[in-house]
Amino acid sequence: xxxxxxxxxxxxxxxxxxxxxxxxxxxxxxxxxxxxxxxxxxxxxxxxxxxxxxxxxxxxxxxxxxxxxxxxxxxxxxxxxxxxxxxxxxxxxxxxxxxxxxxxxxxxxxxxxxxxxxxxxxxxxxxxxxxxxxxxxxxxxxxxxxxxxxxxxxxxxxxxxxxxxxxxxxxxxxxxxxxxxxxxxxxxxxxxxxxxxxxxxxxxxxxxxxxxxxxxxxxxxxxxxxxxxxxxxxxxxxxxxxxxxxxxxxxxxxxxxxxxxxxxxxxxxxxxxxxxxxxxxxxxxxxxxxxxxxxxxxxxxxxxxxxxxxxxxxxxxxxxxxxxxxxxxxxxxxxxxxxxxxxxxxxxxxxxxxxxxxxxxxxxxxxxxxxxxxxxxxxxxxxxxxxxxxxxxxxxxxxxxxxxxxxxxxxxxxxxxxxxxxxxxxxxxxxxxxxxxxxxxxxxxxxxxxxxxxxxxxxxxxxxx
Ligand code: NDP
Numbered sequence: 001x002x003x004x005x006x007x008x009x010x011x012x013x014x015x016x017x018x019x020x021x022x023x024x025x026x027x028x029x030x031x032x033x034x035x036x037x038x039x040x041x042x043x044x045x046x047x048x049x050x051x052x053x054x055x056x057x058x059x060x061x062x063x064x065x066x067x068x069x070x071x072x073x074x075x076x077x078x079x080x081x082x083x084x085x086x087x088x089x090x091x092x093x094x095x096x097x098x099x100x101x102x103x104x105x106x107x108x109x110x111x112x113x114x115x116x117x118x119x120x121x122x123x124x125x126x127x128x129x130x131x132x133x134x135x136x137x138x139x140x141x142x143x144x145x146x147x148x149x150x151x152x153x154x155x156x157x158x159x160x161x162x163x164x165x166x167x168x169x170x171x172x173x174x175x176x177x178x179x180x181x182x183x184x185x186x187x188x189x190x191x192x193x194x195x196x197x198x199x200x201x202x203x204x205x206x207x208x209x210x211x212x213x214x215x216x217x218x219x220x221x222x223x224x225x226x227x228x229x230x231x232x233x234x235x236x237x238x239x240x241x242x243x244x245x246x247x248x249x250x251x252x253x254x255x256x257x258x259x260x261x262x263x264x265x266x267x268x269x270x271x272x273x274x275x276x277x278x279x280x281x282x283x284x285x286x287x288x289x290x291x292x293x294x295x296x297x298x299x300x301x302x303x304x305x306x307x308x309x310x311x312x313x314x315x316x317x318x319x320x321x322x323x324x325x326x327x328x329x330x331x332x333x334x335x336x337x338x339x340x341x342x343x344x345x346x347x348x349x350x351x352x353x354x355x356x357x358x359x360x361x362x363x364x365x366x367x368x369x370x371x372x373x374x375x376x377x378x379x380x381x382x383x384x385x386x387x388x389x390x391x392x393x394x395x396x397x398x399x400x401x402x403x404x405x406x407x408x409x410x411x412x413x414x415x416x417x418x419x420x421x422x423x424x425x426x427x428x429x430x431x432x433x434x435x436x437x438x439x440x441x442x443x444x445x446x447x448x449x450x451x452x453x454x455x456x457x458x459x460x461x462x463x464x465x
Pocket of ligand 1: 017018019020021022023024026048049050051091114115116117118119120142143144
């Protein structure tokens with residue numbers, strides 16, 4: 001983005017650790033093919049794994065990936081294929097890194113993408129430092145950034161021993177979503193919002209991230225994660241920071257990150273009375289899930305931002321699996337006007353701004369207008385300002401293509417900075433340290449009824465449609 005110092009030099013090679021894995025298959029190969037199609041894949045891609053493959057197997061894996069996720073584009077794939085290299089080896093063996101160096105040829109500023117389980121990060125980062133590969137390089141790490149505040153700090157210290165902060169790109173793909181960036185744009189590009197975006201006019205803010213599917217065979221991973229670590233600490237608190245932050249001085253990365261960190265630090269650490277955890281019936285029968293698992297597949301939390309702007313306004317965030325539908329939506333609901341002019345029943349909902357983040361993209365304003373007829377009574381209407389298909393369709397960049405391109409270019413705006421990550425962990429850390437009993441809920445519902453207490457005085461949940 002703009003408004004700060006010019007960008008550093010672009011990376012001249014990409015090294016993909018964990019190239020045989022799920023993330024590479026679902027997200028990274030399709031993003032690389034899209035870059036090839038757009039003419040921006042002008043660098044070698046070195047895949048690294050322990051699997052004992054040969055390069056041809058890697059090419060076939062890449063082909064299967066793009067075919068399944070987005071479709072094979074023969075000429076773009078030919079470019080990707082011509083750039084693909086493969087190094088096989090153990091991450092504890094210095095020889096693996098010598099061979100990576102050979103494959104990198106003359107590259108001076110490689111980007112190392114750690115698409116591997118976090119337990120392997122220390123070995124790789126240390127070997128990169130030992131072999132001199134980290135000089136001038138960038139590193140991309142995937143969420144989750146740690147499992148708690150303490151482990152996030154330890155991970156940051158580990159990375160910072162080898163890479164300066166400006167060379168560390170922590171991917172939270174939510175920040176690469178067009179719809180999430182539009183929250184920031186919409187808030188600060190529209191004068192009419194500014195006077196009302198505060199505790200005097202906003203009644204509550206609700207966010208729902210619902211999935212109608214369960215853990216789809218990844219029970220082992222989910223047992224170690226749970227919904228708070230999986231999506232709330234990262235994606236949803238990043239969105240809360242965009243909704244609640246003060247205006248940044250520009251779109252320069254540091255300016256935005258400064259405001260995100262400031263607002264997250266003003267959110268009270270969560271207490272158990274502001275959490276309801278749930279688990280869908282049937283979760284314990286999933287493969288690799290403990291028969292007495294207490295891991296939450298649903299959580300509703302009530303946050304308070306202790307700032308001049310937001311004092312007293314509840315931010316209610318819920319996320320879960322096997323819910324009624326798949327969608328992510330934010331609703332900022334305004335206070336209702338005093339009921340002194342019109343003699344009609346109090347409307348069930350006030351004015352609102354609605355941001356649909358997925359699967360479709362929408363921004364809408366909710367208002368009331370008079371119903372035709374003699375009586376002075378009204379009805380709700382919604383004015384849609386944005387109403388579009390999901391990102392990644394119709395030639396739009398998918399979030400991973402955007403983020404990969406930005407990391408290669410050295411633009412950190414849409415990545416998570418160390419202090420922002422740690423401030424988000426500080427909010428949920430008390431809940432993670434003292435896990436709560438989970439309330440069972442029916443698949444296909446909106447989660448456990450116990451969570452209704454967060455919205456009982458404010459007109460109930462704003463259920464997405
Ligand atoms: P996988 O479990 O698929 O592992 C990726 C690769 O890492 C494997 O193919 C394997 O390759 C290698 N690997 C696994 N265990 C070890 C080990 N102990 N030592 C060395 N190498 C190992 O992970 P994902 O691809 O799902 O995820 C990669 C990273 O991205 C993780 O940090 C994850 O949290 C994160 N992430 C993943 C998402 C997804 O959709 N999958 C979404 C968001 C984040 P080989 O044995 O061939 O070397």
